Amino acid sequence: MAKNKKSLSYELIKGIVKENPLFVLVLGTCPALAVTTSAFNGLGMGIAFTFVLIMSNVVISALRKVIPDSVRIPAYITIIASLVTIVEFLLKAYTPELDQSLGIFIPLITVNCIILGRAEAFANRNGLMASIMDAIGMGLGFTLALLLMGGLREVFGFGTFFGINMPWISEGGLRPIGIFALPAGGFAIYGVLVALFNKMNHSWYSRKPDDTMDRRNYPGSISARTDAPFVSAEAASTGTESIAISKGSVPESMTEPGERSICPGERD
């Protein structure tokens, strides 16, 4: 499917509602559920993530003509992992409380399919400016999403927002609802927000989210509508639902070991 060069501002804005990585593409769910116990943690994680994403897109876009295709994946992994470790050092040195709250999810940014996916699908074929805009847009969308989730869970689960007590919480009156601070609450809030974004995309763009984007640009994304992680080109155009994984229905490019994308989905 030929893709015309969209404007730079489009790249920036699409990550917020239309193609929000967390609520529409359903990527990077692990850190989102785990660190959003408070708005501050969510924001911190979002900023760290955005930094890694931007730097990774910059480096990979700058080196895109130099990195051989056969060692593409190990090269990207090395670059991203190193960037993540650098961010970890910076956090440990200057914001140790954030480092302690985020715990192992900082190193786990390395395997976040958003970063690897953008590198593979966008940064290695587009110029520097476009890649930067794309990274900023995705990072912004992810950060806002984390902030939203963290904020909701903190307000309902602890009765505070960024540490400030909410006026309706008092000893004898309303107490916070503990379950929102627990994993169960995390899942629930996430579910409600995905449904909300479904509705928003449906009414604002009067099309199902799947139709508004070229899914091949987002390896690893799970369709929030049909819930199908592996969709071949024919299935996408005929709108068929998820396909069971069997030798026959796996796209050609996925049957060669070493050629397969390590984030689920298809490659060119």
Added chain:
Amino acid sequence: MAKNADKSHNTAGEDKTRFIERGFMPAIILTLIAVVSIALLALTEYITADARAYQQQYMADANKRTIFVDADSFHAEELENAGASLEGGNSVDLSVDGSVIREVFIAERDGKQIGILITAKPIGYGGALTIMLGYDLEGNMIGLTIDASTQTAGLGTKVGEADFLQQLSGFNASDTVSADSSASFQVDSVSGATISANATFKGINAANEAAEQILGLR
């Protein structure tokens, strides 16, 4: 293979692409990338080393200072010979398997030893609790801090809160602390957080035991 959109560089691009895909070039380029990345990493590690060490020490000492408010330094003891530097104390090997004791410090003020500090890390629910207990030289408990951030938010974390903490004072290293009526120092547990509370008691009692041995109180 990724398709390049620049038509103008096509021939030169093709040549270059073929060159970088040939023979050992992929391996060389990958090694180069790895070397540069690791070099940058080592550089950042070096640059931030001081700041990180400071933060670590600060966060560690901050806790200790809430217990021994007027101590000016804390001397770390080796777990294998805990108490060796304590005058009139016993050297105890606390590094045995299964021990929850992680650190032993001797608090000093004006060159005099004023007490010992023991850190225990019992495993609670979903993670380890960090408990720090300070004792004077007679084994009386001076203060304690509990870091329960790894426990279940809203339930297990209650063992780190004032309600629970305020009952944990005034005991001696020879006491057993728990919610059991058989304990010599009985306290209330936290409803809905039995695992975290029991882990806390386990940590406190392990620290008491270690303190007794080090101070030679038995």
Added chain:
Amino acid sequence: MQDMFKILFSVILIDNLVLSRFLGVCSFLGLTKDLKNSMGMSVAVIFVMLVSTAVTYPIYYYLLDPSGLGYLQTVIFILVIAATVQVLEAIIRKAMPPLYDAMGIFLPLITTNCAILGVMLINIQETYSFVNAIMSSLGAGLGYTLAMFLFVGVREKMETSDIPESFKGLPSALMAASIVSVAFMGFSGVIENLFS
């Protein structure tokens, strides 16, 4: 000995990889529509977990830590995992074709599964001995399998329910996951009392 089993069971039930620690959620949500996919992925996960632990543990304790290069663990571990997966895939393809048919296609996807890297890092963080690390990884894989297995059943049941438009698909799955997570909370207290 007791320690081993304590870790094993607590990691499966209390500290469940997906429902409690939030590792491996992407694959959990994406693959539990189909029992075959889930089981294939679970087997692959357990395999890779065990092999990766066996490889990364000595690398950390005999190579990185002694030379003060502990901070390279993220980079080294992920590269080791990626390489392990490649090697495993080649071996299984040649040596055990039926196994490859069943779960081979999931192997590359595991590289980016936060569960593997996560458990490797946790094993180091908790300073487990080698045996305990293996138990922890085994438990993580088994817990993952258990969660997937239960969840597939739940989702199958949901197929026949009448769900509002916006909630169809993923959101309803998430609400179900939330309830399953609450159910698992009921296991707390069981392990402590069984083994102490």
